[in-house]
Every structure is written in C-alpha cells, then in structure tokens.
Amino acid sequence: MSDLYDAVIVGGGMAGMMAAVTLVEQGKKVAVISKGDPVCCFSTGCIDVLAYGDDPLKGLGSLPDSHPYHLVGEGSVEKALALFRKTMSEGGMPYIGDVHANRKVLTSLGRWKTTCLVPETMEYADFDPDKYIHVISFYKMKDFYPQYITSRYANADYSVFDPGVITTAGIAEKFESRPFLDTFISWLQGLHIPEGRIAIPAVLGRSLVGDVYRQVSAGCDRKVFEIPTLPPSLPGLRLFAGLKNALLRKGVDLYWGRGIYSVEKLGNRIEAVTLANAGRTTRVEGKAFILAAGSFVSGGLQASMDAVTETVFDLPTYLPGTRDVWFKDDFFAPGHEIEKAGIRVDASFRPIETDIENLHVCGSILAFSEIMKNRCGHGMAIATGVAAAQACGGLI
Amino acid sequence: MANCPVFKVNPAFPGPKQSGPDAERFRSDDEISIDRWIRLCSQCKRCDVACPYGVNPAQIILREQSRFGREHFRSLAYRLFANNYWLGALMSIIAPLVNIMTPRTFVQRVLNVFGISTSIPFPHYRIHSMNRSWRWKGSRKSRKKVVFFYGCFINYNRPDIGRGVRDLLASLGVRVVIPRQVCCGLPALGNGDMETARKFARKNARILAEYIDRGYEVIYTCTSCGLTLTQDYPGILQVPDGKKISENTYNLHEYILNLIQERYIEPIFDSYHRRVAYHIPCHLRALGIGYPAARLFEKIPGLEVSILEDNCCGLAGSYGFKKKHEETSVKLGADAARAIKAVDPDILVTDCGACKMQLGYFAGMPAYDPSEILMKSLENFKAGK
Numbered sequence: 073m074s075d076l077y078d079a080v081i082v083g084g085g086m087a088g089m090m091a092a093v094t095l096v097e098q099g100k101k102v103a104v105i106s107k108g109d110p111v112c113c114f115s116t117g118c119i120d121v122l123a124y125g126d127d128p129l130k131g132l133g134s135l136p137d138s139h140p141y142h143l144v145g146e147g148s149v150e151k152a153l154a155l156f157r158k159t160m161s162e163g164g165m166p167y168i169g170d171v172h173a174n175r176k177v178l179t180s181l182g183r184w185k186t187t188c189l190v191p192e193t194m195e196y197a198d199f200d201p202d203k204y205i206h207v208i209s210f211y212k213m214k215d216f217y218p219q220y221i222t223s224r225y226a227n228a229d230y231s232v233f234d235p236g237v238i239t240t241a242g243i244a245e246k247f248e249s250r251p252f253l254d255t256f257i258s259w260l261q262g263l264h265i266p267e268g269r270i271a272i273p274a275v276l277g278r279s280l281v282g283d284v285y286r287q288v289s290a291g292c293d294r295k296v297f298e299i300p301t302l303p304p305s306l307p308g309l310r311l312f313a314g315l316k317n318a319l320l321r322k323g324v325d326l327y328w329g330r331g332i333y334s335v336e337k338l339g340n341r342i343e344a345v346t347l348a349n350a351g352r353t354t355r356v357e358g359k360a361f362i363l364a365a366g367s368f369v370s371g372g373l374q375a376s377m378d379a380v381t382e383t384v385f386d387l388p389t390y391l392p393g394t395r396d397v398w399f400k401d402d403f404f405a406p407g408h409e410i411e412k413a414g415i416r417v418d419a420s421f422r423p424i425e426t427d428i429e430n431l432h433v434c435g436s437i438l439a440f441s442e443i444m445k446n447r448c449g450h451g452m453a454i455a456t457g458v459a460a461a462q463a464c465g466g467l468i
Numbered sequence: 469m470a471n472c473p474v475f476k477v478n479p480a481f482p483g484p485k486q487s488g489p490d491a492e493r494f495r496s497d498d499e500i501s502i503d504r505w506i507r508l509c510s511q512c513k514r515c516d517v518a519c520p521y522g523v524n525p526a527q528i529i530l531r532e533q534s535r536f537g538r539e540h541f542r543s544l545a546y547r548l549f550a551n552n553y554w555l556g557a558l559m560s561i562i563a564p565l566v567n568i569m570t571p572r573t574f575v576q577r578v579l580n581v582f583g584i585s586t587s588i589p590f591p592h593y594r595i596h597s598m599n600r601s602w603r604w605k606g607s608r609k610s611r612k613k614v615v616f617f618y619g620c621f622i623n624y625n626r627p628d629i630g631r632g633v634r635d636l637l638a639s640l641g642v643r644v645v646i647p648r649q650v651c652c653g654l655p656a657l658g659n660g661d662m663e664t665a666r667k668f669a670r671k672n673a674r675i676l677a678e679y680i681d682r683g684y685e686v687i688y689t690c691t692s693c694g695l696t697l698t699q700d701y702p703g704i705l706q707v708p709d710g711k712k713i714s715e716n717t718y719n720l721h722e723y724i725l726n727l728i729q730e731r732y733i734e735p736i737f738d739s740y741h742r743r744v745a746y747h748i749p750c751h752l753r754a755l756g757i758g759y760p761a762a763r764l765f766e767k768i769p770g771l772e773v774s775i776l777e778d779n780c781c782g783l784a785g786s787y788g789f790k791k792k793h794e795e796t797s798v799k800l801g802a803d804a805a806r807a808i809k810a811v812d813p814d815i816l817v818t819d820c821g822a823c824k825m826q827l828g829y830f831a832g833m834p835a836y837d838p839s840e841i842l843m844k845s846l847e848n849f850k851a852g853k
Contacts, residue, residue: 103758108520109471237479245476278476304470313778320775325763329517330756347756350699351714354722354757370520 077103077325078468079461080345080358082332082384083372085110086450087435087457088364089315090152093159094461096322100468103356104319105327105347110312111369112450116300117274117307118177119167119189121153121451127172128188128451138440140452143419144459152458153189153451163321164281165314168195178271180299182221186447191307193276193285193298196269201225204268207299208260212238215302216273231263243275244306247284257291265294274298280310327356332384340429342385359468360430362460363387363423364453367414367436367443380413382437388425390416390439407445414439421460430467434460471518473780474510477799481508484515488525492532501536509533510784510793511658512750513695530657530704537660545583549786550659553651553668556593556624563593585794588783588801588829591625591821598623598630599648605634606643612732613643614723615679617672617697619690620651621821629837633689633720636843640724640733641851645684647675652693653705658785662705669700669707677709686717689839691752691819692785694719698755719752720839721760737845741770744841745813747804747827748777749820750784761819761838768845774811779804781818783826797826805830817841 079095081088084106095102122141124131129150132141141149150171157167169175169189176184176198190197199205204227209218211234218230233256235243246252260270276298277284289296300307319326333348342361346353365372365384373389374381380389391413392398398409416424416439421432434456436443443449475483482491487506495501506529515525537546548555559566569575570590579586598618614637622630630646637644649672656665676686676697688694697717702710718726727733746762765773782800787793808816808831816835818824824835 106520107522109518110520113470239475239479239483241470241476241483242479306470309470317778320777323766325758326777327756327758328753331522349756350695351702351711351717352698356758 077101077356077358079103079360079362079464080105080356081362081364082345083110083364083366083370083435084316084326084328085364085366085370085435086112086315086453087460088362089319090156090454090457091362091364091434091461091464092319092324093155093315093322094458095465096319096324098465100465103325103327103358105332105345105356106329107331107371108329111366113308113312114303114305115308115311115450116177116185116187116305117191117311118185118187118194118300119153119156119450119454120186120447121149121171121174121188123174123186123447126174128174129172135446136440139446140417140438140441140456141448143417143421144455148459149451149455152455155458156454157189159318160314163314163318165310166192168192178221178297178299180216180220180273180301182224188451191298191310192282193274193307194300196295196297197271197299199269199271199297201227203227204266206230206263206265206268206270208233208270208272210235210238210243210273210275213243213273213275214238214240221271221299227268233259240273240275240301240306241278241304244278247275247277248279253284253287257288260288260292265292268294270294270296271299272296273301274306275301278306278309280314327354330354335385337428340427342428342430345384360432360464362464363415363431363433363437364435364457364460365437370436372437373414375410382415385428385431387415387423387433390414404444407442411442411444412440414441420463421456422463432460432464471514473512473514473782473800474508474796478508478796481505484509484525484529488515488528489523492528495532500539501532503532503536506532506536507660508793508796510780510782510787510796512780512784513754514750514780517753517756527704533660534657534662534704538662542660543583545790546659547661548584549789550656550661550664552655552786553620556620559593560595560597560624563595566590567592580791583791585789585791585797587788587794587798588826591621591825593624594627596627598627598646601627601631601646602634603647604643604645606638606641608643610641610643612641612727613645613684614687615676615684616644616646617649617652617676617686617688617693617717618646619688619693619821620655621690621824625821626837629689629839632843633839636839636846637687637720639846639850640727640735642727645679647679649675652696653700654692654696655786657696657700657705658787666705666707669696669705672697673701673707673709673713676713680712680716685723686713687720687723688717689720689819689837690821691719691749691755692822695751695754719755719757719760721764721842722757724842725760725763733851735846735849735851737768738848739769740841740845742814743772743812744774745808745811745816746773746775746838747779747781747808747816747818747823747835748775749818749823750780752819753777764842765838768841771841771845774813776804776807776811779807781820781823781826783822785822788822788826801826801830805832
C-alpha cells in the first residue's frame with residue numbers, strides 16, 4: 073500500500089482548492105499545501121467572472137487571445153462555475169446569480185462593484201437607487217461609515233446600533249448568540265423602517281450557513297443585504313471556510329501554515345516537495361503537481377529590480393519587456409503592464425519552456441490574466457483550477 | 469484576527485496583529501512591560517498558521533508574555549501551573565485522595581479563591597503513572613529504535629494510553645525505550661516562567677540527545693509537547709542540542725506512516741465500524757505536518773471520519789484552568805462541542821490532553837486518543853521482523 077498522492081497542489085487559494093475538489097471527485101488522492109490562509113479571505117466573497125458587458129461569458133470573446141480564459145473555453149468556464157456552486161451549496165452556503173448575467177453589489181464606499189455570483193446574503197444588493205434604502209451601522213465599528221452611502225443617494229437614511237464591540241469579527245461573533253440577535257431584531261423592528269431595502273455591513277454571523285441573515289430578514293420583513301467590508305471581510309472568510317470544509321469532507325489532506333522548502337526532481341519529473349518545519353522537513357510525495365500559489369500578493373511570484381521569479385519550482389516567467397517598458401508610477405492604474413507577468417502554459421496548463429512533465433499551473437499566477445483590469449479574479453481562478461485539474465487528472 | 473479564538477469571544481484582547489507585531493513597535497527593553505492583556509493570549513498559534521507571509525504573531529506575543537512574567541508578580545495559579553510537572557507528581561502519589569476531593573464543593577471554593585477555575589472537572593490522577601512503568605519493549609536488535617516522550621498528561625492522568633503506545637510500537641517491530649524524563653516545559657513557558665521552562669528543557673535535551681546519538685528517534689503523541697520539542701527547544705528556549713532534537717522528533721502517526729511508506733511494515737488494518745469526530749488540536753495544526761493520524765484512519769475499513777479543525781477547545785493547557793480565563797474557555801469549549809455534536813459521532817477523538825478533558829466534558833462523551841483507534845484496528849497485527 074503506497075502513500076503516494078495522485079496530485080499535490082501547491083497553494084490553498086480559490087484555484088488550488090477548486091483543483092482539489094475536481095480531482096477528489098474523480099476519486100484521486102489529493103493533498104493541498106498552503107503557506108497560510110489565502111487572499112480570498114480578504115475578498116468580498118463575490119465571484120467576479122468578467123466585468124465587461126451584461127453577460128460575462130459572452131464578454132470572454134473580447135479578451136485578447138493570450139488570456140487564460142481562452143485555454144478553458146466558454147462552455148468549460150460555465151461548468152467550472154457550476155461545480156463551484158454545487159460544492160458551496162453542499163456546505164450550506166449557496167451562491168446566487170446567473171453565470172450569464174453580471175450584477176451589482178453595493179460597496180462600503182457607496183459605489184457599485186460589478187460581479188457575477190454572490191452569497192445568499194448579497195442577493196438584494198443590486199437595489200434600485202430611486203427606491204428607499206436604509207443603512208444599519210454599528211457604533212464605532214472600524215472602517216465603516218454609512219454617510220459614504222447615504223450621501224450618494226437621495227432616498228437613503230441610516231441608524232446606528234451599539235453592539236458593545238467595534239471590530240467586524242467581534243460583532244459577527246456577537247450575532248452568533250441568540251439573546252443578542254433577538255435584541256438586535258427587536259431594535260430593528262422598533263425603527264419602523266419605511267418600505268425599502270435594508271443594508272447591513274457584512275457582520276451577520278461568523279458561520280457560513282446564513283442563519284443569522286435569514287432570521288434578521290424574517291424579523292424585519294424587509295429585503296436585507298450585506299455590504300462587504302474592508303478586511304477582515306466575513307464573506308471572504310466564509311467563502312474560504314466553505315471551500316476548505318468541502319475539501320476536508322471529501323477527504324483531501326491539508327498541509328497548512330508552512331511553505332515549500334525544497335523540490336525533489338528525478339529527470340523530467342517532480343517526485344516530492346518538502347515543507348519547512350521547525351527542525352525537520354516533511355516530505356509530500358506525488359505523481360503529479362499543480363502550482364496554484366497565486367501572484368505577487370500571495371507570494372507565488374516575486375519581483376526584484378530586474379526580474380520576476382516564480383518562488384516554488386523556479387519556472388521561467390513572462391515579463392512584458394524590461395522594467396523601463398512596463399514601469400508606471402500609478403500601480404493601481406487599470407491595465408498596468410506588470411499585471412501580464414506570470415507563467416505561460418500550453419493547452420493542458422503545463423508550463424512552457426521547461427522540461428517538467430508532471431506539473432500544471434493555474435490561477436492568478438498565469439501570465440496575461442490581468443485580474444485587476446478585467447476584474448476576473450475568482451472566476452478565472454475557479455475556471456483554470458478546474459481545467460488544470462482535469463488536464464492533470466487525465467494523466468494520472 | 470479572524471483566526472484568533474480568544475479575540476472572537478473576549479473583546480478585551482486586541483487580537484494577534486495588534487498585540488503582536490503592532491504593539492511590538494512600541495516595546496523597549498529599557499521599559500517595563502505594561503501590556504496586561506498580553507496574558508489573554510492562549511498561545512494556540514492559529515495566527516502563526518494563518519499568516520501567509522511568515523509573520524509569527526504568537527512567537528512575538530510569547531516573548532512578551534515571558535518578559536511580562538519576569539517583570540510582574542505572578543499569582544499562585546500561574547506559579548502552580550508553571551510547575552505542573554511537580555504538581556502532577558504530587559497529585560499522582562496521593563491520587564485516590566485527589567480524585568475524591570476535587571469534585572467536592574468546598575474544595576472547589578478554595579480552588580476558586582486561589583484563582584483556579586472549576587468549570588470543568590479536574591482530570592483523574594493515576595498512582596501507577598507512566599514513569600513507574602516498564603521502561604522498554606521490543607528487541608534491541610530491531611532496526612527501528614525510538615525514545616517515547618509521553619508528556620505529563622499521559623504520565624499522570626492517562627498512563628494507559630502511554631503503555632498502549634509502547635505496546636503498539638513494539639508490535640510494529642520497533643524497539644521502544646522510555647527513559648526518565650520531565651515536563652517538556654510548555655506549561656512553564658505559557659505561564660510566563662522562562663527560567664523553569666529552560667530547566668525542564670535542558671534536562672530533557674540531555675537525555676534525548678544521548679539517545680539520538682545512539683541512533684534512536686524521538687516519538688511524541690501529545691501535540692503540544694511535540695511542538696515544544698521541535699519549535700521551542702531550538703527556538704525561544706535556546707536549548708543546547710535543540711536543533712538535533714528538533715530534527716529527530718516525530719509524531720507517532722507520522723512515524724508509523726513513514727514505516728509503512730518505507731515498507732518496513734505492511735500492516736493489515738482490521739475493520740472498525742464507527743463514526744468518528746476527529747477534533748484537530750491547535751498545536752497539531754501548528755506543527756505543519758498535516759494530519760497523519762487521519763491518513764492512518766483512512767486505511768481502517770468501516771471508519772468514517774469527520775475532521776474538525778476550525779475550533780480551539782479553549783482550555784489551551786492550563787489557560788482555561790485559570791479563573792480569569794474561565795469565561796473565554798467555556799465559550800470556546802461549548803462552540804467546539806457544538807461542532808462535534810453536529811456530525812453526530814459515535815466517538816470523539818483528539819490528540820491533545822487538554823482537548824480531551826475540555827471536549828470530553830462539553831460534548832458529554834469520552835474523548836479517545838487517535839492511537840487508541842489504531843490499537844483497536846491493529847490488535848491482531850504483529851510485525852514479522
């Protein structure tokens with residue numbers, strides 16, 4: 073009896089976790105290695121597929137040929153998103169929306185964010201600006217100012233509730249207690265809010281099943297929705313917890329909190345990776361490997377003055393020319409050239425210009441993804457994660 | 469901060485980011501520590517595991533906790549629990565008396581006065597402790613030789629598990645030696661007494677290093693002892709030979725998996741039909757070795773395992789036994805128990821002694837050690853070597 077994994081996935085973010093779901097459902101033995109909790113914890117919890125047009129899937133056609141979405145193809149993107157929704161629903165956190173329709177979500181700055189699939193708690197976030205909206209705020213809550221929202225809309229007002237704590241995680245924890253929830257609901261009822269929608273910063277409970285949200289909605293008899301907050305963002309944390317619990321349920325082995333220390337290669341194949349533990353390394357052996365370590369923010373890519381390197385397998389990276397070509401003062405300017413940097417792959421998501429045979433790459437580390445410009449982060453991670461896993465699963 | 473169990477239920481604790489790296493910028497060795505809330509951290513190390521950028525807030529906090537302990541008066545509860553080893557030794561000698569006395573109301577009142585919480589029952593102590601057991605098993609000629617570091621909980625409270633582990637390893641063809649040893653030092657470290665922690669650690673290090681030089685490897689089952697041996701001996705405790713110990717120390721299940729992987733043994737696992745809730749102790753997560761016991765469980769036919777890793781039991785060694793942490797501990801314990809009951813298990817399994825005490829009480833079912841499941845499944849197996 074061998075203890076070899078069929079696939080070892082490096083990176084526990086959206087792409088890595090969805091790759092793991094895909095492979096484990098094919099009956100493969102899978103391990104996921106992650107240095108720590110992924111950046112999706114900081115996200116709004118919404119699944120952006122592509123911010124162009126009304127139908128994100130139709131919008132794929134307008135992307136340049138080099139974009140990783142084209143490697144997946146429209147039909148497979150749709151299937152991958154369906155697998156994501158199925159996985160989340162099984163864990164009690166259904167996602168709302170139509171993959172063929174973009175929708176809007178209200179942000180804590182009072183502006184709109186374009187996205188595609190949203191958690192149940194944001195189903196009603198695309199309100200009609202002409203109708204009445206009531207924002208609930210919490211006394212001294214960090215980084216949330218209802219005036220940002222009410223000042224933008226003529227037909228808006230807000231009320232403040234004092235939960236006794238000021239942090240998002242602290243307030244969310246309070247909502248897990250029944251007496252607190254009852255006090256809040258009766259306070260809400262006492263406000264006699266006019267007909268319209270009620271917006272509450274995303275603190276309605278820590279757990280992902282949405283019980284608190286449902287009870288608040290029923291209690292005030294209005295359409296309620298959550299506004300994603302700055303990190304720590306509860307919807308992002310719930311998304312992560314939902315996927316991670318799905319992996320545990322399906323029998324994926326997790327190695328969390330340690331980075332890759334070394335890679336063992338034999339000829340053209342990667343045999344094992346070792347994790348940097350306190351004294352000794354832990355060896356994780358696999359038939360195939362999937363790299364989903366993310367881009368600069370997650371540490372999958374690292375930039376120095378004259379190069380961009382891939383930090384785990386030292387794969388060749390693509391850079392849009394030398395520094396003087398892509399350098400721009402404003403990093404957040406849409407369409408920054410450095411966003412194109414990453415790993416180039418072939419049709420089966422294997423890195424090009426390298427002789428390694430049993431490695432596939434997916435997620436934001438892929439070259440030409442331009443996530444900030446296209447606003448396709450989670451969608452692309454899910455689509456390429458599933459596609460790379462399918463390519464990988466066909467070989468093992 | 470979202471990963472910190474204490475932060476979630478106790479608003480008085482500013483959370484790992486603020487009490488670790490943020491506050492560290494304002495600390496100076498020339499000034500006395502004034503961060504009283506630093507002691508609210510239970511050292512579960514979930515923040516260390518969560519941070520993807522290699523910042524270890526718990527390590528920063530631990531350093532500050534031991535400085536705070538040095539510079540301020542430590543109450544009786546802190547001093548007592550720091551010397552949990554001696555406390556255990558005493559309790560074990562008078563075990564029958566202790567086991568009768570601790571559930572009594574007036575004894576509990578006295579304990580409360582001294583700042584000791586009685587929210588969960590005190591563990592039962594055993595006279596026939598581990599350090600009074602048979603000190604070796606298995607052939608001297610065996611290729612695989614280990615020293616068993618059993619830890620205080622097994623020693624004083626559950627020596628039956630310790631003896632079971634010894635017999636299990638021997639049946640797998642491994643020679644087991646159980647030398648005299650003391651507390652790993654974690655209780656002292658956690659109660660702000662670095663000096664005592666070092667004393668314990670040095671003593672163990674001398675014993676363990678000698679065996680390692682003779683080709684033995686060190687095995688632990690208590691994940692907190694394991695973390696201390698591998699992370700703190702070469703780290704904050706600066707023990708001579710700490711690195712050597714760290715490099716040669718294995719979790720029991722990790723070790724057995726390696727034996728299987730190296731084909732030293734090819735065990736046949738008997739079926740064991742149970743639905744198991746496996747509560748992952750925080751310090752097993754922090755070890756970064758994955759969940760080796762869960763990988764062994766997969767080989768046992770009939771065993772259906774739910775892995776629960778999102779809750780800290782809240783007891784955190786002696787943390788929850790202090791009156792001032794009682795509320796935090798009880799809330800976390802009840803939360804973790806809810807998660808366990810939600811999977812409707814036949815049995816509850818967890819590696820850590822503290823988790824066993826706390827969750828056994830809150831979930832209302834006995835908590836088993838993962839090795840006890842293996843013992844059941846491998847009852848009939850004997851290595852042919």
